[in-house]
Amino acid sequence: MDECNQDGNFVGDDQSKNAVIYIDYVDLLPFEGQEREDLFCEAHRYSSSDDWKEQFFSTDLLRRINKYEPSLIEEHSMDIFPFVENCINSPRTSLGKNTLVLCQELYMSNRTERMIEFTCNLIPILVAKVGFESKFLSAESLIALQFCAASMAYPQCIDALLAHADYRNCLVKTQVWKAITICIQNLQPEMFNLEGDLPDSHSFGLFLETICKALVVSKSTEAKESTKILKYIGKETVKSLCDRIFDEQNQHKTERIMNVFQPKKKGRTLKRRAKNHTKGKSKADFFICVE
Numbered sequence: 001m002d003e004c005n006q007d008g009n010f011v012g013d014d015q016s017k018n019a020v021i022y023i024d025y026v027d028l029l030p031f032e033g034q035e036r037e038d039l040f041c042e043a044h045r046y047s048s049s050d051d052w053k054e055q056f057f058s059t060d061l062l063r064r065i066n067k068y069e070p071s072l073i074e075e076h077s078m079d080i081f082p083f084v085e086n087c088i089n090s091p092r093t094s095l096g097k098n099t100l101v102l103c104q105e106l107y108m109s110n111r112t113e114r115m116i117e118f119t120c121n122l123i124p125i126l127v128a129k130v131g132f133e134s135k136f137l138s139a140e141s142l143i144a145l146q147f148c149a150a151s152m153a154y155p156q157c158i159d160a161l162l163a164h165a166d167y168r169n170c171l172v173k174t175q176v177w178k179a180i181t182i183c184i185q186n187l188q189p190e191m192f193n194l195e196g197d198l199p200d201s202h203s204f205g206l207f208l209e210t211i212c213k214a215l216v217v218s219k220s221t222e223a224k225e226s227t228k229i230l231k232y233i234g235k236e237t238v239k240s241l242c243d244r245i246f247d248e249q250n251q252h253k254t255e256r257i258m259n260v261f262q263p264k265k266k267g268r269t270l271k272r273r274a275k276n277h278t279k280g281k282s283k284a285d286f287f288i289c290v291e
Helices: 036-047 052-068 070-075 077-088 093-106 113-130 135-151 155-162 170-185 201-214 221-233 235-245 248-261 270-277
Strands: none
Touching: 036 052, 036 070, 036 077, 052 070, 052 077, 052 093, 070 077, 070 113, 077 093, 077 113, 093 113, 093 135, 113 135, 113 155, 113 170, 135 155, 135 170, 155 170, 155 201, 170 221, 201 221, 201 235, 201 248, 221 235, 221 248, 235 248
């Protein structure tokens, strides 16, 4: 089998035979004269092959199904997940890239709750690939993660992202926090219902605990993103959530979170004042000559 270079093309004696062609979304052709279920069966048949080229063809079939029969993808989301995971982690980077493009296209529009389980399983894979040494794949993984965060704004998906809020790689951790911010900003308004029971108190408890921890280091990326998230949600809503989640023994967490909404103190520091008072003076001005 010929080797694949970083650009997704194959290096061999006959490159014209082995060249990989990435199809743009606009060029994905519709299906003609085929039943809905037959489409998925055809994709499944190719995905079951050990030949990576047939697997590549299967990812293109799934991209076409997603474009023209998106509900079919949702119905079989967990059926295709093992195939998607296997292709993303394939040593054939061209197959990995095409599968990540499939993931991006899956989340080009808002998805229903039927995609939650698939998404929660996909997020750890995307996060790991964002920090992958190959920029060829990490860039595609980052786009997929951002699209996923925008499309799947559900508490369970936020939980899946929060699980990586302390990721060991700082660059990846920054992208995870940005994805959390995107997800919160796209969260359905009813998720922050101030009347009645919270939809998922566990999710909001984990959310507030993670935010509280992130605010410890004020100038960190996670603290900045946390502040952005809290201000987006709003002071009254955040206070209501804190009152419901934290008991009396954890009031210090409420205070730390609510401190974000306190106006910053104005005025110059002593160091700044000293600098201004000495501005324009030479060193000689600070010595007293003694007769």
